[in-house]
Amino acid sequence: MPGTAIPSQAAEFPAPAAVEAATAVRGHPAGLSREALRSAIFNSANFSCIATDANGVIQIFNIGAQRMLGYTPAEVLNKVTPAELHDEKEVVARAKALSLEFATPIAPGFEALVYKASRGIEDIYELTKIRKDGSRFPAVVSVTALRDKRGRVIGYLLIGTDNTARRKAEDAVQQLQGELEQRVVQRTAELEAANRELEAFSYSVSHDLRTPLRAMDGFSQAVLEDYGSQLPEEGRRYLETIRHGAQRMGTLIDDLLTFSQLSRQELKKRSVDTGELVRAALDELGFPGPERQVGMHIGDLPASFGDSALLKQVWLNLLSNALKYTRKVAKAEIEIGCSRTAGAEAYFVRDNGTGFDMRYADKLFGVFQRLHRAEDYEGTGVGLAIVQRIVHRHGGRVWADAAVGRGATFYFTLKKEGGP
């Protein structure tokens, strides 16, 4: 609000003593009625209206100011400046801040309250006002420089409102925010503690659970080596069964650990050449190998966006399944590709192997869930759970389509780079 040149009659606000008389005037011609209205506005008790001369000495102190601050006009008129009704430290701080902002020394008194207004700059600020009885309250003050017809500053108008209610509400919001932040900090700490516990747990599983298994396997083997010739065949078979059990449990522990590590491992996402990934996975699986004839058809595979080590794990698991479940088929066929349906790109691995009953499809991706007997097809039942977890961590979806004896197709999608 630039400094406003106010018509002279407005500058001559009636002194409070005269106000009562003015408001009493009713039913008079339009000119007088407007005068009464003007007086009524000025005497509204909801805002303090203080006008000073050019030096800051209070000249007008309305009813609102009297109620808010507890002074009578006689106690302030021609005696003090509004600066003396404010918190001194705040006025000093404001003077310091303005001195810095305008690179000129500004006195820590009335000048600090009106400096901006005197330069024609809009100025509304919040300061603590002090009542006659010493009590304090937050007030929002709007300052205007009053000018005569030639533009010279003849005084200042300070309109103030009591900001207590609003401040209370703000304090409440701030307190709630503080409590919320506190709660977030607490929850985060709890989560971190739980995470550490989980890590300690998985460390312990990794180390301590394997040790007795090694003893079971190792000493069974020692008996076979040292005393095998003294044992009947049945006895040797029992020992082999113990070894097999111990080794299988070792594999289960390893798979479970891999699965749990997938959740805490950080994803290093980048653009990945899917075709290369598939070829590396096949290579790792020993394909093509000498012992089996498999018709492998690799279609067009668009680049994917994700953690290449984890995506390779997805391909490894799906392809090793495809190779495993086509083992008993005379002419094994595996197709790898990418289908575009309903605008989504879904990578797929299709085989003509043993397939499965779609009634059990919901169990497919659960940990330790198996749809085949261990003596038919070996496995721990963790592979597809790992696939699902990796795909989910990449914002994608995985599903299957199959029929008993007619093969299975596994599909998965991945979130595109920068995609939703």
Next chain:
Amino acid sequence: MNHGPAIELLLVEDNPEDLELTLRALRNNKLSNRIQIARDGAEALEFIFCEGAYQERKMADGPKLILLDLKLPKIDGLEVLRRVKGDARTKMIPVVVLTSSKEQSDVVESYQLGVNSYIVKPVNFERFAEAVRGVGLYWLLLNQPPKAGE
């Protein structure tokens, strides 16, 4: 064993079954000469640095190789590794971590401390024996260490 000829191999292992299996694997591969056993990290350090019960020993008498478990009573394997690799008198001794832990943090920290090999003990005894054989053959027979005083 304590005050005999130079020690070839220091085996640091607290678990009695793993200890027996490791010794069996070494014996099966004729690598069982002059082995010293330490059952915790503190004993291992006393032996290596010729302190406490081993103060009569000379550091020049080896070991030529340390097989080190990580999870040990009193002083853990990573601390033993830190002390061995942080001391000019012992940092040239090859240390092979032989542990059940597959934790990436253990692997990374071991290598940062200067471990020469990190081997996860397999559950399967044949593979375990093969790993011990490989380590023994490589570090005790094949590998050429710097001559003393160089």
